Amino acid sequence: MVNALTRARASGTIIRMNIDPRLLRQARIAHTALLLTVIFGLAGGLLVLAQASSLSAVIARVFIGKQSLAQVIPLLRWLLAVFILRAGVVLGGEVAANGVAVRVKGSLRELLLEKLIRLGPAYQARQESGELVASALQGVESLDAYFSQFLPQLVLAAMIPLAVLVAVFPRDLLSGAVLLLTAPLIPIFMILIGRLSEALTTRQFTALKRMSAFFLDTLQGLTTLKALGQSHNRAARISEVSECYRRATMGVLQTTFLSALVLELVGTLSTAIVAVEIGLRLMYGRLGFEQALFILIVAPEFYLPLRTLGLRFHAGMSGVAAARRIFEILDTPETDARSQSGNVYRSARLTGSWIDQPVCFESVTYYYPGREEAVLKDISFCIQPGELVALVGRSGAGKSTLAHLLLGFIQPTGGKIRAGHQRMQDIPIEDWRRQIAWVGQQPVLFQGSLVDNLRIAKDDASLEEIQRAAEQAGLAEVVAALPSGWDTRIGDGGVGLSGGQAQRLALARAFLRDAPLLILDEPTAHLDPVQEMALADVTRRLCVDRTVLVIAHRLQTVREADNILVLEDGHLVEMGQHDDLLAQGGAYARLLRAGEGGE
Numbered sequence: 001m002v003n004a005l006t007r008a009r010a011s012g013t014i015i016r017m018n019i020d021p022r023l024l025r026q027a028r029i030a031h032t033a034l035l036l037t038v039i040f041g042l043a044g045g046l047l048v049l050a051q052a053s054s055l056s057a058v059i060a061r062v063f064i065g066k067q068s069l070a071q072v073i074p075l076l077r078w079l080l081a082v083f084i085l086r087a088g089v090v091l092g093g094e095v096a097a098n099g100v101a102v103r104v105k106g107s108l109r110e111l112l113l114e115k116l117i118r119l120g121p122a123y124q125a126r127q128e129s130g131e132l133v134a135s136a137l138q139g140v141e142s143l144d145a146y147f148s149q150f151l152p153q154l155v156l157a158a159m160i161p162l163a164v165l166v167a168v169f170p171r172d173l174l175s176g177a178v179l180l181l182t183a184p185l186i187p188i189f190m191i192l193i194g195r196l197s198e199a200l201t202t203r204q205f206t207a208l209k210r211m212s213a214f215f216l217d218t219l220q221g222l223t224t225l226k227a228l229g230q231s232h233n234r235a236a237r238i239s240e241v242s243e244c245y246r247r248a249t250m251g252v253l254q255t256t257f258l259s260a261l262v263l264e265l266v267g268t269l270s271t272a273i274v275a276v277e278i279g280l281r282l283m284y285g286r287l288g289f290e291q292a293l294f295i296l297i298v299a300p301e302f303y304l305p306l307r308t309l310g311l312r313f314h315a316g317m318s319g320v321a322a323a324r325r326i327f328e329i330l331d332t333p334e335t336d337a338r339s340q341s342g343n344v345y346r347s348a349r350l351t352g353s354w355i356d357q358p359v360c361f362e363s364v365t366y367y368y369p370g371r372e373e374a375v376l377k378d379i380s381f382c383i384q385p386g387e388l389v390a391l392v393g394r395s396g397a398g399k400s401t402l403a404h405l406l407l408g409f410i411q412p413t414g415g416k417i418r419a420g421h422q423r424m425q426d427i428p429i430e431d432w433r434r435q436i437a438w439v440g441q442q443p444v445l446f447q448g449s450l451v452d453n454l455r456i457a458k459d460d461a462s463l464e465e466i467q468r469a470a471e472q473a474g475l476a477e478v479v480a481a482l483p484s485g486w487d488t489r490i491g492d493g494g495v496g497l498s499g500g501q502a503q504r505l506a507l508a509r510a511f512l513r514d515a516p517l518l519i520l521d522e523p524t525a526h527l528d529p530v531q532e533m534a535l536a537d538v539t540r541r542l543c544v545d546r547t548v549l550v551i552a553h554r555l556q557t558v559r560e561a562d563n564i565l566v567l568e569d570g571h572l573v574e575m576g577q578h579d580d581l582l583a584q585g586g587a588y589a590r591l592l593r594a595g596e597g598g599e
């Protein structure tokens with residue numbers, strides 16, 4: 001009874017240490033494969049007994065009963081069938097467990113990606129990209145061992161020893177008691193070593209994340225590092241972080257080997273105790289040969305799953321360490337992100353309606369998480385349908401933050417954004433964004449063909465629509481000059497585009513999207529005067545018949561604006577047209593004089 005309690009307590013501790021309930025909940029999505037893993041585990045336990053019983057029967061009949069080969073042939077056939085079946089069951093169990101691993105990894109990756117998309121650019125800006133990539137790729141991958149090795153072994157470690165005990169007790173009470181007494185030794189050692197390895201595995205995963213973040217940073221900033229002559233310093237830092245990861249990995253390997261040694265020792269000693277106890281009683285004729293042989297054969301099988309569980313415990317550990325970070329991301333409150341469902345208005349009522357109304361900011365305030373000062377303070381203005389509104393201000397005044405609020409990447413901390421009488425937060429975010437085209441300062445090129453890169457703006461666009469958008473943006477002549485035309489691969493691993501060409505691609509995306517509200521961050525760098533004028537022309541055409549909010553860097557754009565919003569330190573300090581604001585001689589005039597925001 002005491003032992004049963006000890007065992008229960010010991011396994012309870014293991015459960016707390018290595019069986020994350022949220023990970024188990026994930027496994028439920030692959031419930032058929034999980035059920036199959038358990039069934040195969042159970043069948044494995046029964047086959048171990050069948051194998052031991054037929055093997056001991058064959059040996060006892062041949063050596064003690066002096067039976068001929070012909071007499072034991074049926075038993076040998078049965079033994080062969082059991083061998084084959086056992087191999088099949090082991091294979092089936094592994095296939096099923098791998099099925100669980102593949103499903104869970106796929107689902108976790110999807111969940112992570114959806115969550116990161118919902119958390120939006122504001123969250124990602126606060127995280128290290130390399131660390132997020134490491135958690136989403138290596139982190140999820142390290143769960144493979146958890147689901148394909150540790151969990152199935154846990155099932156086997158529960159099923160096989162139990163089946164062995166059930167078979168041994170009726171045959172020999174003393175041997176059953178010895179097995180029951182020695183069984184907890186392995187889990188106890190596992191827990192002791194597991195405590196040590198938990199800290200080491202967490203340290204290893206942290207080192208891996210740091211190394212990934214560092215590598216990604218280095219790759220992204222290679223041009224800057226080269227230009228500043230910092231590549232040698234960086235190489236030294238890379239070897240430092242790699243060394244840190246190596247040390248952490250060696251630490252984990254050391255404990256793995258140590259625990260393998262201890263578990264082997266405990267398993268072998270326990271088997272030896274059973275063997276000695278059986279041997280002595282066999283010698284004194286207190287136990288039958290077949291019975292003794294059966295127990296001797298099943299004794300190692302009794303400890304084997306527990307020993308293997310001890311070894312796979314480490315594989316499970318890395319999974320748990322990675323899962324902690326994955327669930328931390330999944331549990332991040334979506335204070336900034338907009339819910340994609342549960343909105344009070346149906347999409348059908350909204351399509352095309354809200355955008356015909358003025359879009360108004362009413363006393364909008366915004367604080368970035370963790371920052372004490374608001375970046376936008378009590379901002380109120382309206383954009384009338386068809387208006388070109390220019391947003392100007394010094395660097396850091398809050399222009400991009402305001403554009404991100406309008407795009408729904410972040411939510412106002414105070415105040416409201418309205419479209420007519422509807423609050424933005426009541427409009428499904430997908431519907432809201434469907435009416436918006438966004439052209440940023442640094443167009444993003446995705447890996448793929450040119451045509452794929454344009455279709456991002458409209459998945460079902462026909463080639464004619466794409467061609468028309470490209471002509472409007474002045475991209476058609478760039479495409480015509482490329483040997484593979486629209487099929488030219490760009491982005492990672494493909495050809496690059498110049499700053500001006502990439503900008504045209506971004507404008508072509510906006511033409512293709514054909515949304516009524518355009519949010520535009522004017523490019524400032526990398527363009528020669530001719531390119532700049534050509535792009536300004538394209539941009540002007542894009543603005544026709546659209547409502548436009550432009551983060552303006554060119555004086556010409558600001559002059560043409562129906563309304564200019566001047567941001568200073570998060571406050572909307574002035575609002576009006578160019579001539580009036582200039583005449584006022586306030587913040588706008590100072591900005592123009594300083595050559596920022598207007599030129």
Ligand SMILES: Nc1ncnc2c1ncn2[C@@H]1O[C@H](COP(=O)(O)OP(=O)(O)OP(=O)(O)O)[C@@H](O)[C@H]1O
Binds near residue numbers: 122125394396400401
């Ligand atoms: N993700 C963020 N987390 C915390 N603070 C941020 C974040 N993004 C921007 N900020 C801060 O908010 C302030 C306003 O930034 P914002 O990017 O909106 O300015 P901006 O006017 O667009 O500047 P620029 O013209 O240089 O792009 C800055 O002080 C900036 O440091």
